[in-house]
Amino acid sequence: MIDALGNMIAAACILSIYSFLYSENKAFRLVEHLFVGIAAGHVVVTTIYTLRSSLWIPLTRGNTVLVIPFILGLMVYFIFSKKHSYIYRLPMALVIGIGTGLSLRAAAHAQLAVQIATTMLPLVKTPFNALDTFNNILIVILVIATVTYFFFHWEQRGPLGVSSKIGRYAMMAAFGASFANTVMGRFAVFVGQMDFLLSTEGVYVIPIALVALIIATYYARSKKDQNRERQ
Amino acid sequence: MSMLSRFQKMNPKVLYLLVLVVVGLPLIRPINLPIGVSRYTELFHSQVESLKPGDVVLVSLCFASAKAPEFYPQMVAALQHLIMKKASMVFVCWLPEVTPFTGRLFTDLSFDKRGLKYGTDYVDFGLIAGTATAMAAFARDVHKTAPADVRGTLVGDLPLMAKVKMATDFHLLMSFISIYTEDFIGQVQTPYKLPLVTGTDGVSFAGTLPYLASGQIRGILNSMVGTAEYEKLLKMPGKGTSYMDAQQLSHVLIITLIVLGNIALASTRALERSRRTKE
Numbered sequence: 152m153i154d155a156l157g158n159m160i161a162a163a164c165i166l167s168i169y170s171f172l173y174s175e176n177k178a179f180r181l182v183e184h185l186f187v188g189i190a191a192g193h194v195v196v197t198t199i200y201t202l203r204s205s206l207w208i209p210l211t212r213g214n215t216v217l218v219i220p221f222i223l224g225l226m227v228y229f230i231f232s233k234k235h236s237y238i239y240r241l242p243m244a245l246v247i248g249i250g251t252g253l254s255l256r257a258a259a260h261a262q263l264a265v266q267i268a269t270t271m272l273p274l275v276k277t278p279f280n281a282l283d284t285f286n287n288i289l290i291v292i293l294v295i296a297t298v299t300y301f302f303f304h305w306e307q308r309g310p311l312g313v314s315s316k317i318g319r320y321a322m323m324a325a326f327g328a329s330f331a332n333t334v335m336g337r338f339a340v341f342v343g344q345m346d347f348l349l350s351t352e353g354v355y356v357i358p359i360a361l362v363a364l365i366i367a368t369y370y371a372r373s374k375k376d377q378n379r380e381r382q
Numbered sequence: 383m384s385m386l387s388r389f390q391k392m393n394p395k396v397l398y399l400l401v402l403v404v405v406g407l408p409l410i411r412p413i414n415l416p417i418g419v420s421r422y423t424e425l426f427h428s429q430v431e432s433l434k435p436g437d438v439v440l441v442s443l444c445f446a447s448a449k450a451p452e453f454y455p456q457m458v459a460a461l462q463h464l465i466m467k468k469a470s471m472v473f474v475c476w477l478p479e480v481t482p483f484t485g486r487l488f489t490d491l492s493f494d495k496r497g498l499k500y501g502t503d504y505v506d507f508g509l510i511a512g513t514a515t516a517m518a519a520f521a522r523d524v525h526k527t528a529p530a531d532v533r534g535t536l537v538g539d540l541p542l543m544a545k546v547k548m549a550t551d552f553h554l555l556m557s558f559i560s561i562y563t564e565d566f567i568g569q570v571q572t573p574y575k576l577p578l579v580t581g582t583d584g585v586s587f588a589g590t591l592p593y594l595a596s597g598q599i600r601g602i603l604n605s606m607v608g609t610a611e612y613e614k615l616l617k618m619p620g621k622g623t624s625y626m627d628a629q630q631l632s633h634v635l636i637i638t639l640i641v642l643g644n645i646a647l648a649s650t651r652a653l654e655r656s657r658r659t660k661e
Contacts, residue, residue: 343451
């Protein structure tokens with residue numbers, strides 16, 4: 152019973168959000184605000200649970216070292232004090248420092264060194280495979296051409312101009328593929344929502360939503376006509 | 383007004399209605415269009431297939447909850463395979479919004495009815511806050527970073543976790559990820575050279591491909607199509623398969639509209655040009 156009610160509420164929310172495609176309306180705005188409120192509430196509850204499992208329980212079982220990050224965490228709240236706001240800078244500096252260090256390590260190795268090594272390919276694949284050889288040549292040429300597109304020191308004329316043009320086409324092809332995947336992803340989300348509406352108790356909400364849409368359209372039309380008559 | 387210019391000025395609401403019909407009808411009455419299997423999905427499948435009973439898999443969740451229609455069927459298909467392989471699973475969420483999905487998975491896949499014991503066969507750590515920093519710390523020392531699970535049980539009291547002290551104790555990393563992909567690869571996979579398979583959404587798929595070429599990722603499930611392909615490999619049709627008719631027909635509609643739109647634009651321009659030359 153509770154599940155059915157939940158499904159019907161979810162269906163009403165989905166239809167209210169999609170009603171934006173017809174026009175901006177109060178049902179859409181209500182659900183939008185509901186979503187923001189519920190998401191904020193969920194983050195608060197999850198944070199409390201996380202504090203319980205990663206701080207409170209180990210602390211009460213004798214892991215006293217955790218007092219240090221706990222105090223550092225509390226220090227962040229000094230941002231709300233005009234007089235002592237400088238105190239929050241210490242934990243923030245630590246967070247930024249550690250974050251930057253870790254990101255640099257990851258970027259230098261996982262994203263730069265390994266990726267560069269991957270593009271260093273044999274132009275002729277052994278044992279010979281025509282498709283792999285073609286792929287390797289294509290990868291090498293397009294990587295070099297794309298990098299030359301970002302040479303801004305020299306005017307892009309002559310061989311550099313040709314290379315950067317090839318690079319531009321390579322990027323356009325990549326963006327096209329990426330955009331096509333984005334379209335596919337968006338449709339997948341829509342198909343998922345449609346399936347939810349059609350395969351759960353949410354299906355009973357559809358006629359109600361249709362009636363509401365017809366009434367709203369009729370009301371908007373008659374209001375428009377009234378305004379026209381007044382003018 | 384000519385047919386072409388009328389097409390160009392078509393009310394977008396007509397297009398929305400067309401999309402609604404094209405997506406809705408195959409969901410009500412499936413037409414079972416054929417589905418192929420891509421190399422990316424085959425690679426993902428073969429990685430899971432190579433697991434031995436008792437191997438420990440880190441199942442990591444890191445995506446926006448709005449992407450659930452893409453990720454949830456992927457997780458259902460992949461976890462069914464893990465259960466079939468009798469692998470042990472450690473669940474970790476890197477974002478607060480994905481935490482409800484683990485509980486839903488345990489219920490929908492009937493973990494209890496299948497005889498999977500919490501603490502022995504699977505463990506859920508819930509949210510580990512801090513993204514890149516948390517990922518790095520978790521990979522270095524699981525017990526220190528996650529001292530208790532989502533139920534409040536101390537990590538030392540969980541029999542499965544006696545086998546897992548750090549990232550290298552996992553036999554496979556399985557990540558359902560749309561954001562912080564670079565962080566997960568940079569902090570967990572690459573430093574410890576672990577096999578990683580990922581489920582991605584359509585938007586991030588193209589950005590994930592270079593990591594497949596470099597071997598940092600060993601297999602990818604791409605959005606809904608990846609799920610359908612995986613279900614085909616498992617011979618267990620599920621949500622992914624049932625969605626594919628609607629997905630494929632919607633793509634046909636989009637391609638048709640793009641082609642027609644371009645023909646209409648080119649024809650209108652040609653007509654205008656010829657009118658100007660006549661004048």
